[in-house]
Each structure stands twice: as structure tokens, then as C-alpha cells.
Amino acid sequence: MSTDSARARSGSTKISRRTARHTPYPARRRNSARSPSSAPASAMDTAAVQERFARLQNGSDVRGVALPGIPDEPVTLTPNAAFCLARAFAESVRDKQSDKKEVLIAVGRDPRLSGPAVVDAALRGINSTAGAKAVDAGLATTPAMYMATQFEDVQADGAFMVTASHLPWNRNGMKFFTNAGGASKQDIKALVTRASEVANEYGMDESTCFDADTPLPETSASAAVDSVPLVKEYYAKHCQEVVRNAAMNRYEALTGSAKVPAILSSSKPLENLRIVVDAGNGCGGFLASEVLAPLGADVNGSAYLDPDGNFPNHIPNPEDETAMASAVAITKAASAHMGICLDTDCDRSAVVARSGAALNRNRLIAAMSALVLSAHPGTAVMTDSVTSNGLRDFIESLGGRHVRYKRGYKNVIDKGVELGSGACQLMMETSGHGALAENFYLDDGLFMALLLVGEVAARAAANPDAANSADFDPLGELVANLREPVESVEYRLGIQVEPGSDFRPVGEAALESFKEVCADMASSGWVLEDENYEGYRVRIPEGDDGEEGWALLRMSLHDPLCVLNVESDKVGGHETTLQILKSALLEKQVALDLSALSS
Numbered sequence: 001m002s003t004d005s006a007r008a009r010s011g012s013t014k015i016s017r018r019t020a021r022h023t024p025y026p027a028r029r030r031n032s033a034r035s036p037s038s039a040p041a042s043a044m045d046t047a048a049v050q051e052r053f054a055r056l057q058n059g060s061d062v063r064g065v066a067l068p069g070i071p072d073e074p075v076t077l078t079p080n081a082a083f084c085l086a087r088a089f090a091e092s093v094r095d096k097q098s099d100k101k102e103v104l105i106a107v108g109r110d111p112r113l114s115g116p117a118v119v120d121a122a123l124r125g126i127n128s129t130a131g132a133k134a135v136d137a138g139l140a141t142t143p144a145m146y147m148a149t150q151f152e153d154v155q156a157d158g159a160f161m162v163t164a165s166h167l168p169w170n171r172n173g174m175k176f177f178t179n180a181g182g183a184s185k186q187d188i189k190a191l192v193t194r195a196s197e198v199a200n201e202y203g204m205d206e207s208t209c210f211d212a213d214t215p216l217p218e219t220s221a222s223a224a225v226d227s228v229p230l231v232k233e234y235y236a237k238h239c240q241e242v243v244r245n246a247a248m249n250r251y252e253a254l255t256g257s258a259k260v261p262a263i264l265s266s267s268k269p270l271e272n273l274r275i276v277v278d279a280g281n282g283c284g285g286f287l288a289s290e291v292l293a294p295l296g297a298d299v300n301g302s303a304y305l306d307p308d309g310n311f312p313n314h315i316p317n318p319e320d321e322t323a324m325a326s327a328v329a330i331t332k333a334a335s336a337h338m339g340i341c342l343d344t345d346c347d348r349s350a351v352v353a354r355s356g357a358a359l360n361r362n363r364l365i366a367a368m369s370a371l372v373l374s375a376h377p378g379t380a381v382m383t384d385s386v387t388s389n390g391l392r393d394f395i396e397s398l399g400g401r402h403v404r405y406k407r408g409y410k411n412v413i414d415k416g417v418e419l420g421s422g423a424c425q426l427m428m429e430t431s432g433h434g435a436l437a438e439n440f441y442l443d444d445g446l447f448m449a450l451l452l453v454g455e456v457a458a459r460a461a462a463n464p465d466a467a468n469s470a471d472f473d474p475l476g477e478l479v480a481n482l483r484e485p486v487e488s489v490e491y492r493l494g495i496q497v498e499p500g501s502d503f504r505p506v507g508e509a510a511l512e513s514f515k516e517v518c519a520d521m522a523s524s525g526w527v528l529e530d531e532n533y534e535g536y537r538v539r540i541p542e543g544d545d546g547e548e549g550w551a552l553l554r555m556s557l558h559d560p561l562c563v564l565n566v567e568s569d570k571v572g573g574h575e576t577t578l579q580i581l582k583s584a585l586l587e588k589q590v591a592l593d594l595s596a597l598s599s
Contacts, residue, residue: 045205050196052210056081057188058173060410063164066114066172068212075212077114077172079121080204081195083216086125086160088194089176090132093158096178103132104155106148108140108230109162110283110345111307114172118162122174125198127221137230139307141283141346142175143444144235149179150440151234163345166317169310175345181441185410236290239450243295244269246454247461253374254462261461268296269457272467274336276301278327280316281308284342287446292453301334316343318350318432318445324358332356337467338456338475340449348432349445351452353475361430362391366482367475368434368448371455372426373398382416382427384408385534386490386565389548390483397481406534407554409433409443417441485549485567487574494593495560503560510562510590511535514553517584535562540577542570549573551581562592 056064056077062085064077086107094103105126109115119136126134135156137148142163148156158178164171176183176191183191199209208214228234247264251257263269275297277288285305293299303326304313314322318341331339331352339352341360350360351367359367369381373395380401383391387404395402405415409429416427421437428434434448435441452475459474460467495503495510518528518538525541535554542549547569555562564581568574575598582597 046196046200048206049199049204049209050193052076052206053081053084053192053196053199054189056085057185057192059408060183060185060188061173061175062188062192063167063171063173065170066112066118066164067170070168070170073170076210077118078210078212078214079117079216080199080209080211080214082118082121082174083125083128084195084198084202084204084209085174085191086122086134087129087198088191089158089160090126090129090134091198092191092194093178094129094131097157100157101131103157104135105132106135106137106145106154106156106159106228106230107162108137108145108148108159110141110164111139111281111309112162112164112172112344113169113309115162115309118172121216122160122162123225124216124219124221127225128217128219134225136225136227138227139283140231141235141446143347143442143446144231145175146177146182146440146442146444147235147238148228148230149177151238154228154230154234161345165345165347166315166320166343182410182443184414231286232290236286236294239287239291239446240295242447242450243291243454243457246451247457249375250371250455250458251461254458264457264461266296269461270453271296273456273460274298274301274334275453275456276303276327276330276334276336276339277305278303278323278330278339278341279305280314280323280326280342280344281306281311282316282342282344282346283307284316284346284446287340287342287346287449291450301330301336303330311344318343318348318360324350324352324360327352328356328358335470337460337472338452340453342446342449343432346446347443349449350432351449351475354470354473355476357476359475359479360432362388362484363479363482364432364448365428365430365434366391366394366479367452368426368428369395369400370398370478371451372436373400376425379426380416380419380424382412382419382424384412384429384431385537385552385554386430388483388485388488388567389539389550390485394479394482404529404531404533404537408557413441413443485569486571487566487568489566489574491564491566491596492556493562493564493596495555495562496591496593497560504555506591507555507560507562510585510592511553511555513585513588513590514581516588517581520584521580540568542568542573547573549577551577564597 056062065073066077090105109119123134142161145159145161148154148159160174160176164173202217248260279285281304288299288302317323327339327341341350380403381395382403384407392402412429413427413435416424425437432445439447456474466472495507497503515536527539529537537552540549549568552565566574578597
């Protein structure tokens with residue numbers, strides 16, 4: 001997709017002005033207000049504040065506890081912390097665009113209970129920055145916030161989404177964007193350092209900056225904040241355009257005809273299709289009401305479309321069994337052609353085929369691989385390290401190249417970007433995160449779901465008589481040749497070290513012992529994968545008919561544990577593998593807690 005085709009085609013920008021509410025959480029004490037201080041905090045205080053901001057970094061975004069209420073989880077993402085982070089981001093964007101008199105920073109949020117207060121503090125932080133102006137995007141999605149930097153009628157210079165994805169109700173965070181893409185780990189490291197400097201400028205020490213009751217700084221900026229209906233006026237129309245283009249492009253690919261049928265070029269290309277959405281009370285309800293229904297789809301039977309930060313029905317998370325069971329249930333109940341399951345901020349998705357089969361994890365990657373390899377023969381498909389052997393075979397059968405990389409969606413996407421669009425068009429993690437080169441390499445699970453909606457529409461248009469049959473299952477057909485494991489298990493094995501000590505050397509030693517065990521089993525056909533970007537993965541023969549299992553041991557980036565994944569093509573196969581591994585690792589006296597493994 002070109003930049004132009006990705007931009008909304010709506011008229012003039014609809015921006016209104018409101019006065020920032022500065023909603024407290026909880027109510028703030030009315031202490032003396034602060035402005036930039038002529039007496040910065042002491043060196044000791046500065047170091048403490050810097051360390052507290054550093055703790056808010058979560059890879060390539062910011063995460064923290066934003067509301068009290070859970071024992072032993074004190075508030076860490078306070079209004080003052082949000083103020084400092086937002087100002088630091090605004091300064092960074094401004095400094096990189098010194099030719100501009102004023103940069104525009106858009107802020108959106110998910111429905112979390114702490115969202116309004118975090119956003120209000122952030123808006124004030126932005127507007128306190130010389131040469132920066134805030135615009136409130138209201139309830140939004142993470143992909144929409146990036147698109148705010150692309151839409152011609154918005155043209156934000158920077159944007160961020162206030163969200164903590166699927167984490168519990170008391171958490172919140174920030175995901176940052178410029179028109180160059182999402183922030184990297186290094187960007188966030190620099191951001192939290194800069195935020196601590198902002199706190200120092202305002203004379204905040206640890207006790208004030210990270211106390212939820214401390215009032216925000218006094219600034220000379222106006223309390224009035226512009227707002228923009230980003231999702232309803234711009235992003236929803238963009239999503240409609242994605243569906244239209246996907247349906248027409250796939251119709252041509254499926255039929256070989258450039259003559260598009262009338263229904264796909266009409267205002268209702270999804271007419272006669274039933275598509276249900278389970279938004280889990282996150283931000284994704286608009287997909288049913290503002291995207292699919294206007295395109296003609298029957299969305300009756302959709303569930304939990306209203307945003308509710310209590311998440312009263314289930315956690316919005318395509319990896320969660322309860323969430324997927326809910327999406328499957330509403331798809332079956334509505335006899336829908338497909339169902340869509342979204343996470344809180346819509347950067348992850350899963351879908352449900354007409355048969356009721358859940359397409360997440362390996363199945364979702366397979367479905368997207370089929371679409372992308374049809375349009376880009378021979379391209380590489382980049383995934384995380386825990387995908388199945390069957391997915392490898394599926395991708396290769398379609399003429400693609402499967403590259404397994406590390407866990408972590410940003411790792412997967414960045415590796416694909418490194419290869420370039422000529423070599424890698426699709427990057428996906430089994431969690432439901434994914435990016436396509438044609439979509440700015442944006443982590444955008446909703447975009448993938450929209451492409452699959454287009455697939456259903458294209459196949460229905462190509463064979464309208466079959467579309468009325470209960471056997472019409474286009475998404476199921478996409479992945480019909482995917483060989484799936486009979487058994488798949490994951491174990492988290494604690495690294496046995498003294499509390500507070502560095503677990504990495506011990507974990508690395510355990511990985512080397514695992515490698516030695518695999519080498520010792522070479523006579524039984526065990527083969528270490530040539531490409532092991534994360535830990536060690538071994539292929540394990542399981543019979544004369546080509547059955548094959550695998551095992552992967554990798555170390556957690558942040559926690560003192562190693563993760564063992566085992567898959568098997570045979571019933572009971574994973575137990576056999578576990579017995580061999582546990583016995584051999586005990587003999588080597590590895591410092592891992594192996595009690596979870598079968599004896």
C-alpha cells in the first residue's frame with residue numbers, strides 16, 4: 001500500500017477545542033503548585049527519579065501501575081510521571097524537526113479507568129513544551145495513532161497511545177510513534193532519561209513525581225486542548241478502504257479477471273455476509289459499527305463492543321482461551337461467515353472460520369502467509385521462535401521461505417525490516433502481533449483481520465452460489481493444508497540463583513547443557529536447527545512415517561527462568577521427549593527447577 005492510498009479521503013479536518021479536565025486518580029491534594037524550579041533536585045534525588053523512570057520502560061514502550069487497589073502493586077505511572085514522559089516526547093519530536101515552528105502531538109487512549117487522567121496529564125505536558133501543541137484523539141487504537149502521522153487531514157508529527165494492551169485493569173502505559181514508525185528500545189531508553197530531566201527541571205524528587213496525590217506542575221500553557229475524531233472520521237474510513245482494496249485485489253488473484261463484479265465496486269461490498277466482532281470491551285467495537293456495517297455486513301451477534309475499562313466479560317486478548325472461546329461461540333451462534341477477536345488496543349487479532357475453527361497462533365500466520373505469498377511469490381515470512389514445523393512446511397509448500405527469529409514482536413518486525421521489503425513482506429508473532437511491508441511495517445493486527453475480511457468478500461463474489469451454502473468456509477480453505485502438532489506444551493523453568501544475583505550466566509550454562517544433551521542424542525536422530533537466534537531448538541524424529549517433534553529451550557529476557565517448548569506429531573510424544581531431557585539435564589546438574597517436567 002502506498003502512503004497516499006493509506007491516507008483517509010475525508011474533507012477538512014474536524015477539530016474542536018475543549019478544556020482539559022485534569023481528571024484525578026485518585027483525588028489530588030491541593031498543595032502548592034510547581035513551575036520550572038530554579039533549585040533542581042539534589043544529585044541523590046535525581047538518581048532516584050532516573051531509576052524510577054527507567055523501571056517504566058518495557059522494551060519498546062512504557063508500562064506501569066496507574067491505579068491503586070491491588071496489594072503490593074503501588075502506583076508507578078503517576079500523573080506527574082505521565083506529564084514528564086509526554087513533555088520529553090514532545091521535546092524529542094520538536095528537536096528532530098527544527099524547521100517547524102510548532103509540532104503537533106496526538107494522544108489517544110483505550111478505555112482503561114486510569115486513561116482520562118493519564119491523558120490529561122500528558123496533554124498538559126505536551127502543551128507546556130515550547131514549540132509543541134497537543135491534540136486529543138480520544139478513544140482510539142494503537143494502529144490509528146500511528147496513522148495520525150500519515151493522514152493528510154491530521155498530519156501529526158508525533159503520536160502516542162495510552163494503553164497497557166491486555167494487562168490487568170490497574171495497569172497503563174504509552175506506545176510512541178513518529179511518521180518514521182514506532183519507538184525502539186533505544187528510543188524509550190532515551191525518553192525515560194529525558195523524562196527524569198524534565199522532573200528535575202520542575203524540582204520534583206522521587207516522593208513528589210511518583211506520588212499519585214501530588215498535583216501537576218503549574219504551566220503557562222492554555223488549558224484549552226484541541227480534539228480530533230480520529231477513529232470515527234479518519235481511521236474508520238481508512239479501514240473501509242483497506243477492505244475494498246483487499247477484496248478487489250484478491251478477486252483478481254483468485255479468478256484471473258480484472259473485471260470486478262458490481263458488488264465489490266458498490267458501496268456495500270460485504271452485503272450478504274455475516275461477520276461478528278468480539279471486542280472484549282476494548283477499543284475495537286468501532287470495527288463492527290463504523291467499518292463492517294457501513295460496508296454492508298450483517299454484524300448482529302457481535303459481542304462486547306462497548307468500551308469498558310473494567311473488562312467485565314473477558315480480557316481482550318487473542319491468546320487467551322476464554323477470549324477465543326467467546327469469539328468462536330458468537331461466530332457459531334450467528335452462523336457467521338467469519339468472526340474477529342481483538343485485543344484491547346487493536347494491534348493484535350485472531351479470526352474464526354465459518355466452521356468455528358479458531359485461526360490464531362500458527363493458523364493465523366498460515367492464513368496470512370497464503371495471502372502474502374500469492375501477491376509476493378518467494379517472499380520470506382518472519383516469525384518468532386516457537387512456530388510449528390507444520391507452519392514451516394506450509395510456507396515452503398507455497399514457495400515461501402520461513403525464517404524463525406526471536407520472541408518479541410518488535411524483534412520479529414525489526415528483523416524483517418532489516419531484510420527489506422524485497423526479501424520479507426510479512427512479519428508475525430504467534431501472539432497475534434504482525435506487520436506487512438505494504439502497511440508501513442506497522443504492528444497492526446487489525447489490518448491483518450481486514451485483509452481476511454477482504455478474502456471472504458472476494459471468494460463470495462467469485463462464487464456467489466457457494467457463498468450461501470453452510471459449507472462455504474473460505475478461511476478454513478486457506479489453512480486446510482497446514483499440518484498441526486498433535487501435542488504442544490510449554491514449561492517455565494526457574495533458574496536457581498540467589499535472590500538479586502545475575503541469573504544470566506547460570507541460564508546461559510543451562511542452555512549449553514541442553515545443547516550438549518541434543519548433541520548426545522544425535523545417534524537417535526536428534527538434529528539441532530542450523531538457525532538458532534534464541535536458545536537452542538532441536539528436531540526430533542518420531543516414527544517411520546515422517547512424524548517429527550521438536551523442543552526449544554530459551555532464556556527469558558527479564559525474568560530468572562528458561563522456557564521449554566515441546567511439540568509432537570504423536571500422542572504421548574512430548575512425554576517421551578520430556579523424560580529424555582529431564583533425565584539428561586539432572587545428570588548434568590543444571591541449575592534449573594525441573595520439577596514441572598514429567599518424571
